[in-house]
Amino acid sequence: MKKQNNKQDQPLTSILKCRDVLVKFGDFTALDRFSFGMADKEIHFLIGPNGAGKTTFLDVLCGLTKMSDGSITFQKNYSIDDKKEFEIARKGIGRKFQAPSIFPHLTVQENLEVAMKQEKGVFSMLRAKMTKKQKEKIDRQLEIIGLAGKRDILAGGLSHGQKQWLEIGMVMMQEPELLLLDEPIAGMTEEEEEKTGSLLRELKQDCSLIVVEHDMDFVREYAEKVTVMHEGTLLSEGTMEEIQQNDKVREVYLGSKGADAHA
Amino acid sequence: MGLSKWIGTKQGIFIVLLVLLAVLPLILNDFHTNLLGRYLAFAILVIGLDLVWGYTGILSLGHGIFFGLGAYIMAIYVTTESSGGALPDFMMWSGMTELPFLWELLSNPVAAILLGILLPMAIASLLGFFTFRNRIKGVYFTILTQALVLVTVTLIVSQQRYTGGSDGLSGLSTMFGFSLSSPQTQLFLYFLTLVVLAAVFYFCFKLVNSRFGKVLIAIRDGENRLRFSGYNTAYYKMVVFTLSAGIAGLAGMLYVLQIRIITPTMIDIIPSIEMALWVAIGGRGTLLGPIFGAILANVGTTFFSENYPELWTYFIGLVFIVVIVFLPGGLMSIGNKLKRKRRGSDHEEAEQQAGSAADKHS
Numbered sequence: 001m002k003k004q005n006n007k008q009d010q011p012l013t014s015i016l017k018c019r020d021v022l023v024k025f026g027d028f029t030a031l032d033r034f035s036f037g038m039a040d041k042e043i044h045f046l047i048g049p050n051g052a053g054k055t056t057f058l059d060v061l062c063g064l065t066k067m068s069d070g071s072i073t074f075q076k077n078y079s080i081d082d083k084k085e086f087e088i089a090r091k092g093i094g095r096k097f098q099a100p101s102i103f104p105h106l107t108v109q110e111n112l113e114v115a116m117k118q119e120k121g122v123f124s125m126l127r128a129k130m131t132k133k134q135k136e137k138i139d140r141q142l143e144i145i146g147l148a149g150k151r152d153i154l155a156g157g158l159s160h161g162q163k164q165w166l167e168i169g170m171v172m173m174q175e176p177e178l179l180l181l182d183e184p185i186a187g188m189t190e191e192e193e194e195k196t197g198s199l200l201r202e203l204k205q206d207c208s209l210i211v212v213e214h215d216m217d218f219v220r221e222y223a224e225k226v227t228v229m230h231e232g233t234l235l236s237e238g239t240m241e242e243i244q245q246n247d248k249v250r251e252v253y254l255g256s257k258g259a260d261a262h263a
Numbered sequence: 264m265g266l267s268k269w270i271g272t273k274q275g276i277f278i279v280l281l282v283l284l285a286v287l288p289l290i291l292n293d294f295h296t297n298l299l300g301r302y303l304a305f306a307i308l309v310i311g312l313d314l315v316w317g318y319t320g321i322l323s324l325g326h327g328i329f330f331g332l333g334a335y336i337m338a339i340y341v342t343t344e345s346s347g348g349a350l351p352d353f354m355m356w357s358g359m360t361e362l363p364f365l366w367e368l369l370s371n372p373v374a375a376i377l378l379g380i381l382l383p384m385a386i387a388s389l390l391g392f393f394t395f396r397n398r399i400k401g402v403y404f405t406i407l408t409q410a411l412v413l414v415t416v417t418l419i420v421s422q423q424r425y426t427g428g429s430d431g432l433s434g435l436s437t438m439f440g441f442s443l444s445s446p447q448t449q450l451f452l453y454f455l456t457l458v459v460l461a462a463v464f465y466f467c468f469k470l471v472n473s474r475f476g477k478v479l480i481a482i483r484d485g486e487n488r489l490r491f492s493g494y495n496t497a498y499y500k501m502v503v504f505t506l507s508a509g510i511a512g513l514a515g516m517l518y519v520l521q522i523r524i525i526t527p528t529m530i531d532i533i534p535s536i537e538m539a540l541w542v543a544i545g546g547r548g549t550l551l552g553p554i555f556g557a558i559l560a561n562v563g564t565t566f567f568s569e570n571y572p573e574l575w576t577y578f579i580g581l582v583f584i585v586v587i588v589f590l591p592g593g594l595m596s597i598g599n600k601l602k603r604k605r606r607g608s609d610h611e612e613a614e615q616q617a618g619s620a621a622d623k624h625s
Contacts, residue, residue, distance in 0.1 A: 062491055064487075064491075084490075084495075085490040085491055086490050086491075086493050086494055086495045086496070089490070089491050089492060089493035090493040094491070095491045097488070101485055101487070101488040102484075102485065102488065103480065103481045103484040103485055103488070103489075104484055105480050105483070105484050106477055106480055106481060106484070110477050113474065113477065114474070114477050114478055114481050114489070114492065115492045117493075120492075120493050120494050120495075121495075121498075122475065122498060122499060122502050125473070125474050125475040125478055126470075126473060126475045128473065128474040128475070167488075170488075170492065171492075174492060174493065
C-alpha cells in the first residue's frame with residue numbers, strides 16, 4: 001500500500017520470466033518453446049484461438065501441469081520448475097479457475113477464512129483463532145466482492161456470478177504477487193462483466209495479473225498489454241492497438257472476425 | 264441462548280444422550296447393559312470414521328482392521344494376564360515352548376494400551392503416506408482399504424500359533440486382577456466406555472469446529488482449489504486418517520474387554536463395511552448422527568436376530584435402501600427437515616428469533 005505513490009517513477013521490475021517452455025501431451029505439443037515475461041503490477045491479457053495453449057500456460061504457472069523443458073522464474077530467482085501446487089501458491093501465485101471453484105458447504109465467510117494468507121500447516125490450523133486483524137481483512141474483502149450481505153450463507157447457494165467473485169475474493173485473500181485468471185467473465189451478464197472489470201482494476205493495485213479472455217471488448221477496455229498465442233507459440237505482443245494493426249494476428253486470429261474487431 | 268434452544272444444538276442432544284445412557288443400566292439387566300456397552304465402543308469408532316468420510320470425503324472400508332488391531336492387542340494382554348504366565352492353550356497345541364517376543368512385550372499393560380492406539384495409527388499413516396501423496400483417491404483408495412483388511416485377516420488366520428488363527432482369542436478372564444465375567448467389572452467397563460465416548464466426541468467436536476475442521480470440509484468440497492490456496496492436502500488427509508485409526512484402535516480395546524473374545528470374522532470385510540453403513544444411516548458429517556446410527560443399527564440387529572433371525576438381513580438391507588433413497592443425509596437430516604417445517608408454520612416466532620441468528624456461528 002505504502003509503495004503505491006512512488007511506484008510510477010521507478011523502472012518496472014520483472015515479476016515473471018518464462019524461457020522456452022515446452023509442454024507435450026502425448027504427440028500433441030500444447031506449448032512449443034513459449035517464452036514470456038511480464039513486469040510487476042501489470043495487467044496482461046492472453047488471447048488466441050482455442051487450442052492456442054493459453055490455459056495450459058496458466059496450468060504450468062500454477063504447477064498443475066509440468067513442463068517437459070524450459071524454465072520459469074518467478075520474482076527474482078524462484079524457480080517453479082519442480083515445485084508442488086501448494087508451494088507455488090504459498091510463494092505468491094494465485095489461480096482463479098474458469099469454472100467457479102469454491103467450497104459449497106462452507107459459508108461465504110468461511111471460504112475466505114480458509115483461503116486467507118496465513119500459516120497453512122496442520123498444527124497452525126489446529127491452533128488458529130480469528131484475530132481482529134483477520135476479521136477486518138475478511139470484512140473488507142466481503143465489501144470489495146459485494147457479498148457482505150451473504151457472509152453467513154453456504155457458498156453453494158450463490159449465483160454463478162457471485163461464485164466467480166467469491167473465488168476472486170478467495171484468491172485475493174491469499175495476497176498473491178501474481179494472479180492468474182481464466183476467462184473471469186465467462187457466463188456473466190453485462191452488468192456483472194462491468195463489476196468484474198472494476199474488480200480487476202482494484203486488484204491491479206496490489207498484484208500483477210495474467211488474464212485469459214475471449215471477449216475482445218473486455219480485453220480492449222482493460223488490457224495494458226496483450227499477448228497473442230497461436231498453436232503453442234507467441235504470435236505477437238503489445239498494446240491492443242499494436243495487436244490490431246499486426247497482419248499476422250489478423251490472419252490467424254482476428255481474420256475471420258476482422259470486421260467486429262474494428263467495429 | 265435459552266435452555267430449550269441449547270437442548271436442540273448438537274452439544275445439547277449429546278448431553279441428553281449421555282444422561283440417558285448413564286441411567287439405562289438401572290433399567291436394563293446385566294446382559295443388555297453389556298451389549299449396550301459394546302455398541303458404545305462402536306459409537307466411538309464411528310466418530311473417527313465420520314471425521315474421515317463425512318468431513319474429509321475419504322471413504323474407508325478398512326476401519327475393521329484398525330478396530331481389530333486394538334482389540335487383538337488388548338486381548339493378547341488380557342490372555343497373558345489370565346493365564347498367569349503359562350502358555351495359552353492354542354500355542355501349546357501348535358508346539359510352542361515359550362511366549363513369542365510380541366506377546367512378551369504385550370504382557371506389559373502400558374505397552375499394550377499404547378500400542379493398541381499407536382499401531383493402528385502407524386499403519387494408517389503408512390497407507391495414507393503412500394496413497395494420498397500419490398493422489399490416489401475416491402474409489403481407488405477405498406479398494407486399497409479393503410485390500411488392507413484382506414491382507415491383515417489372511418495374516419491373522421495363517422499365523423495361528425501367534426494369533427489363535429480363525430478361532431481367535433477367547434481366554435479373556437481377568438484384567439488387573441478383576442474378573443471380566445463379573446457384572447461389577449462389566450458395569451465399570453460400560454461407564455468407562457461411556458466416558459471415553461464423551462471425551463472422543465468432545466475432542467472431535469472441537470476439531471471440526473476449528474479452522475482445521477473447515478479445511479477438512481474444503482478438502483471434501485474441492486481439494487484442487489485448496490491446493491492452489493497453498494494447502495498440502497495430502498498431509499491433512501494423512502493426519503485425519505491416522506487420527507481416526509487411533510480412535511478405532513481405542514474403540515477396539517474397549518470392545519474386546521466387554522465381549523471377551525476376538526476372531527478374524529469380527530474384523531473382516533463385512534464388519535468394516537457395516538461400520539460405514541452406520542455412519543451413512545446416522546448422517547455423514549454430523550459426528551452425532553453416526554453415534555445414533557451405530558447404536559440403533561446394533562440394537563436393531565440384536566432385537567431382530569433374537570426374535571426374527573431369518574428376517575434380519577433383509578431388514579438391514581431395506582433400512583439401508585430407504586436411507587439412501589429417502590434420507591441421503593441420514594437420521595440427522597430428519598431433525599433439520601422437521602425444523603424447517605416448524606419454521607414454516609411458526610413464522611412469527613422465527614421472525615422474533617431472527618435477531619439471534621448470529622448465534623448459529625458460535
